[in-house]
Amino acid sequence: MSAEPPKERAPSIRDVARLAGVSHQTVSRVLNDHPSIRESTKARILQVMEELQYRPNQAARALSKGRSRTIGVLTASSAQYGPARSVVAIEDAARRRGYFVDTANLNVADPAAIEDALEHLLDQAVEGLVIIAPQERVFDVLERLDAAVPCVSLQSTGKHDLRALAVNQILGARMATRHLIDLGHREIVHLAGPQDWNEAEARMRGFLLEIDDADLMTHPPILGDWTADFGYFAGRELLRSRDFSAVFAANDEMALGLLHALHDARLNVPGDVSVVGFNDVPVARHSWPPLTTVHQDFEAIGQRAFEALLSAIGTSDEIVASPIAPCLVVRGSTGPVPVSRLPLLKRY
Template sequence: MSSPESPRTRAPNMRDVARLAGVSYQTVSRVINNSDALRPETRDRVVAAMEQLHYRPNRAARALKTSRSRTIGVLASIRATYGPALTIQAIEAAAVKEGFYVNTAHVAETDEQSIVSAVDWLTDQDIEGLVIIAPQQRVFDTLARIDQLPPMVTLRSGLDGDPHALWVDQAAGARAATGHLADLGHQYIRHLAGPRDWIEADARMQGYLLELSDRDLPTLPPIQGDWTAEFGYWAGRQLMMGNDATAFFCSNDEMALGVLHAAHSLHLRVPQDISVVGFDDIPAAQHFWPPLTTVRLDFAELGRRCVQMLLYGRDDTTVDVEPRLIARDSSGPAHSAR
């Protein structure tokens, strides 16, 4: 789906009508769908607001003969990296199996106006539920200030106990990666972290730091990256030339690929001289040279559980998607300090 229109040029939508009429957007939807479960004065107030705003129902008007749109909205404030892209695909597949369609709004900016406009656009499609895939805390802060949101599920890397959140323990995956390297005898482990404002990146960095602390290992400052192999290559070269680490834990597989390239360019052997661990287990990871040790998150299962939780509520199967370490040839026993 295309991104929502600019708030400066967009036509009025159901949320605008709801605000003017002093009702919920669900009530506006019921008026559009000719529901009988409305007081005449409420219907008249909504119709008057529609006329005042010159509101013309679009997609919702095609649902006049049913009280349900059978549509789920996805708000994504994230570029099409492997994990989020696969999760959205899985949401779409799981929704189809349940007889639902999916409308997705991608937002390039995460300022409040852009997020509110995206939510307006989705609710104007008469969605019955909303899935939020966003790495930045400011997106959730904005959502908390929006009234009358539809039923919602958020993909979170923290805030265990949030009734709307499908919680993913990213920190546990990072601890597994760091612990794996420590178990191999590595004492000096570098971490290439993701961008500073990403919730997942912060959770993985915190897991790395906690594991080092619990094992009384030296703490080397994490390096903030941008998820790209290019960054992994240049940061890896600089750090390897400093000879201050025997292992690297990277916050995603793309940066780990760059670190592998950096090691080869400096004629260092992996894993004999340098061990490398990634995160995500992208399909190509097993074909890196050497094949990459990484942490696997079942993104397809995340998407399926999002739909199940949205439609049927929370149960024991909708929480705690656990990451799993996949050991391959890029990690090995530590050699003596360089």
Template sequence: MTAPKLGHPASIRDVARIAGVSRQTVSRVINDHPSLRPETRDRVQAVIDQLHYRPNPIARALGGSRSRTFGVIASQRTQWGPSAAIQGIELAARDAGYLVNTTNLASTEPQVIRDALALQVEHKVEGLVIIAPQTRTLDQIDELALDIPYVLLHSRAQGDEHELFVDQLAGARAATRHLVQLGHRDVFHLAGPQEWIEAEARMQGFLTEMIDADLPIRPPILGDWTPDFGYHAGRELARFRDFTAVFTANDQMALGLVHAFRDAGLDVPRDVSVVGFDDMPEAAHFWPPLTTVRQDFEELGRRCVARLLGGSEGEEPAPLEPQLVVRGSTAAPSR
């Protein structure tokens, strides 16, 4: 059997014509319908493989009894972390032949959360990913006792079979340790909002590393993730000059911080070193390029989809390890 050269991606019509069957038969092979004879199934599958045909996931969802759709409930998806996690899930789901339906949470009110879950159920999702960094939101979801497969992309430290996450504590410790090993003793931490689980974990990682190094601890500055807050904090810090380094809980606040230091006449990293967290795409193009902690959101999405598909059942859940990326915003203190 020799397939013709196609000037376009193979369609279900091409598969049906070459295999000598109807489009309905091809659809049944794609959806693993039990009524097909093995020889028919094998012949059609051989054509699918030869043409590298990829079924349209929308058609699969409409034509079969399964929705082949995963749901995502996300809070604050405009932040880099949640948005990157959603992108990773969408890529992995597409590779598995699934669609992703995302519902954004406008607030953490119980009724808003219940409405979001009801909307996902209406779409007959086969699994659910919850990207809700606030403890209050996750507590509300616990009370609802979901009866479909779901994954929480956060850790609340007490252990949960549904959890899948990047080790925020380890990432924060690596960032702080980097500054300590460079010789910095006077280090500030610009933290995120403390109702966010990641912000709390990153702050704890900073504090733990400073305590282990027997260094003085300054009270963390509680921020809101935005570059504007980083700029405001940087202007205030620059008035005192009693520190040599700052570990910020995300790259966006680090951007504002570096801007403020430069406006105040401070050089980064000669006068003050700055470390961020996330490794957003722009971090490599800050000036100076930002030392930061990278989270592998593509791998997180792959593991998330595998968990929903049951591919990781029985495995011991283990967090993803973040990676410290050293660039030009850190150096040994000049004084």
């Protein structure tokens, strides 16, 4: 076994763990000055760090002063409008309170990449973590690593013991679906997000619950990928049968692609088909027609997440997070069910 890391790279937390004969989680706990570490173990790890000249700046400051004033943000969806806005809000709130933010973005959310990203953040001696991760496997890895720092999640799955500040996705989907039902629509299609995303699953559940409560026929949801390109493709495919009068898309991008497909087919929105999106991205109000959608206050979510994390760290008063409710924004893309479809709908 080599006594030092390869010359072509700097020593890593795994090198320290290997030479000290401990796990990398134990090294992370030492970097975060966790009280559960025995003094003999801590001394051995610090000695190996000294021998390897392993000195991350934030970790060194944390060891010497006891505080890094740094929080970590793990995001697996920074390309999406909502998570990107929440990250900006977290950074703004942190800056006002004298904190730094270290962000790790997952381009590929496989377990190895998730673990590496978490290790990077813990390697900086972050005092806490905000998790903006849409997939269940991110939470599984986090639970397995036992990060030993407070965590706040912006997605609530109900399966993990984490503070969560998520907007009620099921309620938002029910509001969108109920809006279409109240307009007289009985044949409603759901253009869903990717199956392995928590938010997509919650929005699909909300849609199905509302359809079931109204005792309507259920069309199988179409699984998409959040993109406008897929919305356009799905629209072209749906128009082959025309057995629907309204579509609830799980995000605005897919809804906008769908509007494009309907326009190309020379259909009127909402005269022929009504469309609802989700998230209320800035361009939604400028589409033609302007898109009816479910609004989420991503800035408020990010700010509250940071305050909740400070509370968990113990540097702020305890905060009881009130629910962040979604809001239906009705614009021009939804209207009453077309008169031409009323005789058909009387069957239901």
